[in-house]
Amino acid sequence: MTGFLFAFVASFLASLVVETWPPSLASFRAPARALAFRLALHAVLFLAAFSLSWRPWHAAFVTVTVCGLFGAGSAIKRRILGEPLIFSDFALVRNAIRHPRLYYAERLAEPRALAGFAALIAATAAWFAVEPSILPSGGAILALGPAVLTALLLVALLSAPVARAAEPLVPAAPDPATEEARLGLGASMLAHWLVWRRKQRPSQQARDAILSAPAVTPARAGPPLIVAIQCESFVDLASRGLPGPALPGYRQLTERSLAWGRCEVPAEGAYTMRSEFAFLTGLPRPALGLDAYDPYLTAEAYADASLARRYAAAGRRTVFMHPYDRRFFDRDRLMPALGFERFVDREAFAGAARFGPYVADAAVAEAVAAEIKAARAPTFLFVVTMENHGPWGPGRLAGLPDPAQQYARHLENADRMIADVARALSNRPGGGLLCVYGDHAPARTLHPEMPDRRCSDYVLWDSRAASIGGGERQDTSIEALSRLLLAQS
Template identity: 25%
Template sequence: MRNTTARSRTRRARPSKTRAVHTIVLCTAILVLSLLLAVGMELLHRGSLPETWAWISLHPQLFALNGLLAMLVLLLLYAICGAVSGAVALSAVILSLVALISYFKRKLIGEPFFPWDIFLNKESMNILPLVTSREAIMQLSLSGLSAVLLFLLGTRLPKVRVRIPVRIVMGLLCVFALYSFGVRASWTNTLINKAGVNEIVWNQSENYAENGLAVAFTMNVKNTIVKRPPGYTEPAMKGLAESLSETFGYRQAKAVTATTGSGVGNSSKQPNVIFIMNEAFWDPTLLPGVTFDQDPLPTVHRLQKESTSGYLLSPQFGGGTSNVEFEVLSGQSMSFLPAGSVPYQQYISRPLPSLASYFKEQGYAATAIHSYEGWFWNRESVYRYMGFDHFISKDGFEQPEYRGAFISDDEVSRKIINEVEKNDDPTFIYAVTMQNHGPYDDRRYGDQEIQVKGMQTDTARDTLATYAQGVRDADRSLQMLIDHFQQSDEPTMIVFYGDHLPMLGYDYDVYAQAGFISTGRSDQWSLEELKKMQSVPFVTWSNFNLPKETVPTISNSFLGAYMLDRLGMELPPIWAYQLGLAQKAPGLLRNLVVTSDGALHSEMPPAIQEDAEVYKELQYDELFGEQYVAQFLNSHSPGGQQPAMAAEAEQDPDPPAQ
């Protein structure tokens, strides 16, 4: 009897011991697999095994923290599906996808993958043609193979049955931990600080390179919400509004008149104002060591000598057109918003003062034109909030001419002419072209009209030649407008510029080969190189007399106020303040400030810190806050009325979804 009882106890003990061993093996495997997932993410994101290993060797604690985040994802998926093999495979697929998106986005436009990129919806499909290269397909294939191998490895691990209540608790704990890392809860701050994390908000490429993809991506979650400035209160903002009103007055714009000097006829009336943001427009003749058999920009180069012109400091490179629109139209700065954010997608959900609403107040017809899909970057909604009367998208062009895959720049010029001619009122037009959108390795124009010499590789030469043909067409489309309005008795002013420099190959290949920059690594550029890679030319033309001025540098956010001032139009107090700040710091980016003496700074100089803080508070109040300043200024304006389009947008019974 005693032997039977002993054998029974032994049989019960063996399964218990086996289960404990299996649990230990499984936990160890999950830890190792999490570290492997972290290694895989960094390898895909960085694209270099030596660079990945060097980072792990130099920053073992940061690597461990990235591994912890990978483990939380793995455990969450384990809690959901209940099988280690499936959880490991899903983790590999999801984390590899994040890493690959970040890798290609960084190579294309110099920015990593941000949390808010997830919500770009159909816009993300626009970059698919850019990542269908042999390299991309190979990396996707390797990632898929890795997921399969990890799945097979997971099937060989001991199977430990975890009850559903335990899985629910485990899943909730993982969600709580990931959320805590995202919002920087106090207990996660302790881990982050001990790991040696150094968050570099103003330079996200360096932030990801220093801290690792998982950590940097997770820390950026908190940046989806723009924080209220410390001094933002109703009394403070009303005091600021009163100060602005006393300093600049309520500047109700006077009726601006212009007298044409074309010889066709003379008239005194408000001028038409046409802003043309040409896709990826830049001057390729600035590349040293590269020659063209003909000038690709004869019109622009002539206007640089004859009219007001200069260089705009763009917040973007290679993409993100809507962010440049946001700065120009609203006068607000991307430097005060989270790096990589898209205001058109994320923030604009109510009326926003803009150039369009300003011109409408002066009796203008305000029209936006973009020769692409109306839904892209949420323009259909945003343009209404900004006060445009009409938005003509791709669907508004009847049987348009195409150059390559997109509607031609000439077609946009013809549409501009048609809109001006059919309006009895003076017209404000904000036009955005699409023809010269990248990539440029497709020989879209057939035989190259412009021959390029000086590049090291045939690929770079063909890329630059295709791009040069595109800007040649843009230059001709500008001349088409000039030819038309030179013969018109309608006083008209044109402002022509690019949104950002073009993406000419991976890792800034063409720029590096031509010696325009010293390296394809943007985190290693000098401030002077950074300024060059963010500076696009702008030119103006008018058929009435305006004095010429050369502008070495001005941010897109100051362009609207600057041009209104050039036209002699009196500015609303907020824009007058912006123009005053532009005289102290004409160039204002997140990681580059250009002061009036031409000096370059990586951070805001103390001398203008206070002025910039006021600019930031005004922007927060207008975009996110209670609009205290606008309420005060409107109540002290003639009639105490809101701008017409703002009131219309507020009364819109069916506002567009954001």
């Protein structure tokens, strides 16, 4: 028993050191309540590992290794995306399994990674030969003891009293980076998750925001077509003083737009669903709290805020177009709940051209133009492109190995798509509104010197008023852009 307790305590102290990367003593400075939650989490991990081997030092090694991997992973994510690991990242694991390329998970199949896994297996086998099991004789009942205790600890952590005890650790406007620095990675992730599970949805602030949204004009009195395009990783590099394409199609629209400029978005380098949800609902981040970090986990609670629902109630047809797997982010279930009556997914692009690994923006432009031409009733079409999704690197585009040059080439294609869609709207009798915005900037591996990394670019254009001057740049947030579109339609 002494050896067991010593291994538990030593591993707890070591795990606090390695959950920050590079290793540090920062987690030891967390409030006592945070350390208590971190101790509970450590007990669950340690007992789970111990129940499989009945070797306390092996359990200690496994637990410290897991904490170290999370710490290193959080540091890598912070370097690439500008934020640490957060509790909602666990929900993305199934997407990484289905689509490993999008999450760089395919690198786990590379020789270096496979050699690491093989070394871990060999080390485990050697460890088992050195450290004897302390499983006492007495049958299966004793053997199940650690597993039962692990389950009881998990049940206790999921209880309402424990969630209430976690609430003082999470501010009204939570920020994972701030909480990680204050509480430590493990305690902040656990506290956020416990509070998120018990959150009231929608909050009073969200209900107030839903009620205060601009009224929607009846479809027959508004523009025949409203097209909104969420353009993957769309950023005007040249306007930021960085080497990049001229984007003539986008610039021509800004010169005759209702509004244009920088668009503040809730993430950089990833998390498309944050920008998508923010635009589709117009709900400010403070109204969502922790739900803002993966809003599609709880989207149905906010469905009344959806643009698609509002437009459908006003008499418009509603179409969601995305040339990828409709199950991604559970869109197959959530888009109908948010008010879209039709979902055009990758099956409709089965024979479409690709540029790089994904469906080309040129093919998306053709599909949008076809929808515009075929529409027989007022329609809201929301499009999410895919061509410029990462990762960028050697092998993506033939003859173009440099990631920055690849990204620029995709921007040129996106610009042509924007011009083609604008042309299709101009040729359509009655015309319509076009809103284009980028979901986020690219990851920090591209143009790390880029300013305004939490901003993309947008333009709101009306083909029926093409003589209007674009005027000065009007920077806004993605939520405000959503409401501006409502007000114009």
